[in-house]
Amino acid sequence: MSGGAHGRSKGLNGWLLSLPALVLLFVAASGPLLIVAVYSFLEKGDYSGVRWIFSGDAWFRVLFEKDIFDGTVSLADANLSIFWRSVKLSLATTFITFVLGLPTAWFIATRAAKARAIWLFLITIPFWTNLLIRTFAIMEVIRNQGLLNTALINLGVISEPIQILYTDTAVLIGMAYVYLPLMVLPLFAAIDRFDMRLIEAGYDLYASRWLILRRIILPIIKPGIVAGCILVFVPSLGAYVTPRVLGGGKNMMIGNFIELQFGQGQNWPLGAALSMVLLIVVMGALLLYTRVSSRDDPHG
Amino acid sequence: MRKILIATTAIMASSVAAMAEGTLNLYNWGNYTNPELLEKFTKETGIDVTVTDYDSNTTALAKVEAGGSGFDLVVPSHNYIPIYVGKGLLAELDHSRLSNIGNIADEWADVPWDPNRAHSIPWQWGSTGIAVNTKAYSGDPHTSDIFLDPPEELVGKVNVVPEMSDVMAMAIFNVGGEACTEDLEVLRKVRDKLMAAKPSWLSMDYGTTDKLSSGDYVASVNWNGSTMRARINNPDVVYGYPKEGYPLFMDSVALLADANNVDEAYQFLDFIMVPENAAMISNFARYANGIAGSEPFMPDEMKTAPEIVTPAEHADAGRFLPTCPPSATELYTSIWTELLK
Numbered sequence: 204m205s206g207g208a209h210g211r212s213k214g215l216n217g218w219l220l221s222l223p224a225l226v227l228l229f230v231a232a233s234g235p236l237l238i239v240a241v242y243s244f245l246e247k248g249d250y251s252g253v254r255w256i257f258s259g260d261a262w263f264r265v266l267f268e269k270d271i272f273d274g275t276v277s278l279a280d281a282n283l284s285i286f287w288r289s290v291k292l293s294l295a296t297t298f299i300t301f302v303l304g305l306p307t308a309w310f311i312a313t314r315a316a317k318a319r320a321i322w323l324f325l326i327t328i329p330f331w332t333n334l335l336i337r338t339f340a341i342m343e344v345i346r347n348q349g350l351l352n353t354a355l356i357n358l359g360v361i362s363e364p365i366q367i368l369y370t371d372t373a374v375l376i377g378m379a380y381v382y383l384p385l386m387v388l389p390l391f392a393a394i395d396r397f398d399m400r401l402i403e404a405g406y407d408l409y410a411s412r413w414l415i416l417r418r419i420i421l422p423i424i425k426p427g428i429v430a431g432c433i434l435v436f437v438p439s440l441g442a443y444v445t446p447r448v449l450g451g452g453k454n455m456m457i458g459n460f461i462e463l464q465f466g467q468g469q470n471w472p473l474g475a476a477l478s479m480v481l482l483i484v485v486m487g488a489l490l491l492y493t494r495v496s497s498r499d500d501p502h503g
Numbered sequence: 504m505r506k507i508l509i510a511t512t513a514i515m516a517s518s519v520a521a522m523a524e525g526t527l528n529l530y531n532w533g534n535y536t537n538p539e540l541l542e543k544f545t546k547e548t549g550i551d552v553t554v555t556d557y558d559s560n561t562t563a564l565a566k567v568e569a570g571g572s573g574f575d576l577v578v579p580s581h582n583y584i585p586i587y588v589g590k591g592l593l594a595e596l597d598h599s600r601l602s603n604i605g606n607i608a609d610e611w612a613d614v615p616w617d618p619n620r621a622h623s624i625p626w627q628w629g630s631t632g633i634a635v636n637t638k639a640y641s642g643d644p645h646t647s648d649i650f651l652d653p654p655e656e657l658v659g660k661v662n663v664v665p666e667m668s669d670v671m672a673m674a675i676f677n678v679g680g681e682a683c684t685e686d687l688e689v690l691r692k693v694r695d696k697l698m699a700a701k702p703s704w705l706s707m708d709y710g711t712t713d714k715l716s717s718g719d720y721v722a723s724v725n726w727n728g729s730t731m732r733a734r735i736n737n738p739d740v741v742y743g744y745p746k747e748g749y750p751l752f753m754d755s756v757a758l759l760a761d762a763n764n765v766d767e768a769y770q771f772l773d774f775i776m777v778p779e780n781a782a783m784i785s786n787f788a789r790y791a792n793g794i795a796g797s798e799p800f801m802p803d804e805m806k807t808a809p810e811i812v813t814p815a816e817h818a819d820a821g822r823f824l825p826t827c828p829p830s831a832t833e834l835y836t837s838i839w840t841e842l843l844k
Contacts, residue, residue: 281844369706451706468836
């Protein structure tokens with residue numbers, strides 16, 4: 204009996220001790236989100252802000268668009284194509300970082316302990332520099348009068364500069380560069396724990412290299428792969444600086460579209476509703492992650 | 504412990520003393536305030552000026568409206584002054600405290616967006632037009648067709664600054680409409696024109712001064728002062744005043760209703776209306792100011808600059824954009840979204 208009472212008070216103590224953290228978490232994490240959610244259900248104010256009157260207008264505008272010329276209501280084609288472009292570019296970024304990140308992580312994980320520390324250190328160096336500056340550095344490399352084009356012209360490979368800047372390719376290069384470390388680090392962590400004797404066992408059983416990669420390595424490091432993909436996909440989806448600077452601003456991604464509503468568009472509720480949609484997509488991706496990583500976990 | 508207390512008190516006391524000497528918080532566009540102007544002001548008055556930057560009228564308005572910003576002076580564009588006034592964010596100016604108020608040039612002393620200058624003092628004014636590199640295109644630069652129906656040489660090479668109100672206004676003028684129009688027939692033409700033109704654009708980006716100078720852009724919708732800065736670096740750049748109509752703007756300094764340093768703010772407002780000081784503002788950002796008699800203090804290159812001194816034959820096409828009602832902005836945002844989707 205006393206044990207039960209003791210357990211209860213221990214549980215209560217635990218709750219009390221974690222109360223400050225819980226309150227902070229709620230106020231700091233959920234509070235702002237709550238404001239965004241509430242704003243998305245309000246009427247837009249004149250020139251900026253909101254009016255405190257309930258309105259479903261913003262959510263209607265997320266899903267449908269009313270043609271300003273003939274008044275017909277249809278599915279919001281503009282919003283959809285902006286979202287689709289963001290998802291497409293983010294998936295492509297995730298794929299590129301994975302293809303580049305896996306060999307990199309493998310290389311680092313198979314070095315001696317001392318060399319490994321140096322390689323990991325090198326991977327984290329870009330984080331020391333502000334994102335904006337790194338993006339402008341990429342711009343310096345790929346712009347028409349930039350490093351790459353000048354070098355190629357001087358070497359006689361091309362006669363006219365290649366237009367890379369202001370294309371989707373530029374956005375992809377930029378995002379892949381910026382988010383690559385986020386892919387490498389979780390992959391490294393997974394490969395680091397991988398028991399290399401399993402590969403030897405595979406060879407003993409006459410498995411081909413491809414089969415070993417597909418049937419032994421990839422399934423075991425899958426949690427690392429999924430974590431890396433999520434870490435790259437989620438920030439890519441909300442990317443703002445990279446598409447703005449490298450994409451030339453001709454085509455918006457979600458981040459730029461949300462900014463338009465809070466800025467020149469003067470429609471805060473719509474901006475808030477679009478932010479909520481982005482949040483829902485991200486939550487969906489995370490839910491998928493937990494389901495995928497809990498199902499058929501080879502260690503589990 | 505006591506030592507720390509004493510030290511703390513001393514620091515607090517000294518910072519209070521610094522406050523008494525005077526501080527001023529100016530909230531202005533980025534890269535728009537001449538640091539030498541501030542140095543001179545501090546030397547003359549002992550007042551320290553802290554400048555905080557913003558990059559758009561909407562950002563500035565949102566921050567000021569939120570309250571408690573701590574700013575004393577803000578520099579909105581002319582079409583934002585009525586919005587600030589309507590929201591009660593500006594203090595009415597007591598002209599008796601501004602001994603230099605008579606220095607405002609006649610044409611700027613009583614303006615539609617701020618009758619009798621009740622709320623604002625001119626900072627700089629200019630126009631939104633077209634910058635063209637004559638190496639790439641030697642035809643007439645004085646038309647908005649440069650970006651709305653680009654000549655063959657410029658197809659795929661035009662930059663358009665992503666400034667919705669300016670670009671929409673130029674497109675509306677191009678099809679013969681009025682600024683802030685809600686006439687759907689006009690807007691349909693505007694939409695069609697913009698949609699047809701967009702594939703010929705290279706980009707929609709700011710940073711035009713550098714890229715026009717370097718030749719990365721050979722044509723762009725651009726502001727006159729920025730074009731002058733680019734032309735000084737690259738003599739091939741010329742500024743075009745679109746004959747179909749182009750927007751004019753004037754940014755003016757206004758005193759916030761919740762300003763803490765009102766006396767200091769008045770001293771600053773009076774200070775920038777001294778012709779010599781107004782000239783310093785212009786010499787830095789390369790836009791004209793609205794103060795009579797400032798010209799003798801400007802370098803010759805500005806007195807004769809075709810970007811700053813509007814040639815008489817192009818002056819009539821320049822129009823100040825009024826404050827568009829929210830209903831018009833909503834229509835424009837729809838078109839803009841369709842354009843950038």
